[in-house]
Amino acid sequence: MLSGYAMLPVVTNARERARTELTREIKDLARRHLAEHGAAGLSLRAVARDLGMVSSAVYRYFPSRDELLTALIIDAYDAVGAAAETAAAGVRRGDLLGRWLAATRAVREWAVAHPQEWALLFGSPVPGYAAPRDTVDPAARIPLLLLAVIADGTGDPAPLPPLPRQVRTDLAALRRQVGGTFSEPLLARAVMAWTHLVGCISFELFGHLVGSVTDYPAWFDLQVRALATSVGVSR
Amino acid sequence: MLSGYAMLPVVTNARERARTELTREIKDLARRHLAEHGAAGLSLRAVARDLGMVSSAVYRYFPSRDELLTALIIDAYDAVGAAAETAAAGVRRGDLLGRWLAATRAVREWAVAHPQEWALLFGSPVPGYAAPRDTVDPAARIPLLLLAVIADGTGDPAPLPPLPRQVRTDLAALRRQVGGTFSEPLLARAVMAWTHLVGCISFELFGHLVGSVTDYPAWFDLQVRALATSVGVSR
DNA sequence: TGCTGTCAAGAGCAGTGCTCTCGTCTGTTG
């Protein structure tokens, strides 16, 4: 029981190895089911059936369907975050607009490739399901990446109406959280840009632009370029 | 009953009356269930049970669960559209910013009061469920209302990067659809504002701002004021 | 008065999440 737990549990027993392996297999298959039938259609029994197991056996690995969903959510946040980070890292540090475009485009492309997972992250929350604490760190990866680009920018956001007191308080707290020396209007514009970016992708994926927009990438490009300007990222 | 519509067959039999009445009752109760348990938890059987009926009887009125959802979606679009329209109509025509703020605030307030219905409209689409044609007219009410305000504005949108060819084509088609003499950048800014507005409300309702924002109305106000400027609506 | 179509009810099918029990097998410990 307590073997090797003192140090790090790298003592992969055959059993432990089988367990982590099966856990991964379940998640992978669940992800495929999710992609095909959506979150609502994700059935533990169907996953178990496709795995040649019996449904009750899966409960040894995930205590509930929601736990499985949580695991998928965390994986998805990490996947889209990593995609954005590698895309941005592939651009010369001084090319701010290039980094901004690379990161935002990577987010959109990941979303287009994994629409159901995007819906899981940014669509309707499952009622009665509160996102557990473990999701907030992975969820913060993209906003933090965007802030890193903004931090290297001119620091000149598009003008804003005067900030209400409570908004300024929120922004001050936010600045303490993220570190850096962002001005309040700049930070406000950053939050707005993040809001708009997600809204933009969701609008496309959720079908609110069918009939109005034909060239989604071009539209997206236009919008994120405008957003770049609004947060002082140019050239 | 009295027939107000001359031509239309308003020959309400007792049977027809009972039918429309029961249809309304089912929808009302379904709406309440929706508000409590979300779209995923909307159970036809539960609605029937609360109505003192048997589940199969409900199928006489709505051929499937999805049809019921569609009816609720149309009603919701109409409700939020009407809320925005009456709010805007309560403001002097010349007070553009006032109309803009009234309309957008009304949308947010309706959403906050009916979060599950908002999620139904703007959250994750149900997979395998294509929004029927009947939903597009009600869905267009708010965008058209916002365009009506914009049409009375200065027509001076915030600057934009050069519009790609395909985007200009889309915008030209859109202008033909909505009528009016909007410039392409102005129309582009209008679409962006609508995107941002929905993203803004969804971010709040779907919990993506917990921990960062405390005063949601103030934050919302700031954003829609900035949006007003971006579409040439001021003072 | 009959005919026709509508209605609510009930049984039933296939599926779901989840729980509990029961042998089996495994890794660890005395």
Next chain:
DNA sequence: CAACAGACGAGAGCACTGCTCTTGACAGCA
């Protein structure tokens, strides 16, 4: 080495879902 605690997969079962089919009662029309 032997015994035991824990993990494991299988299976049955509960309460629930959407949906279908059949049945018998009733209302409106001719």
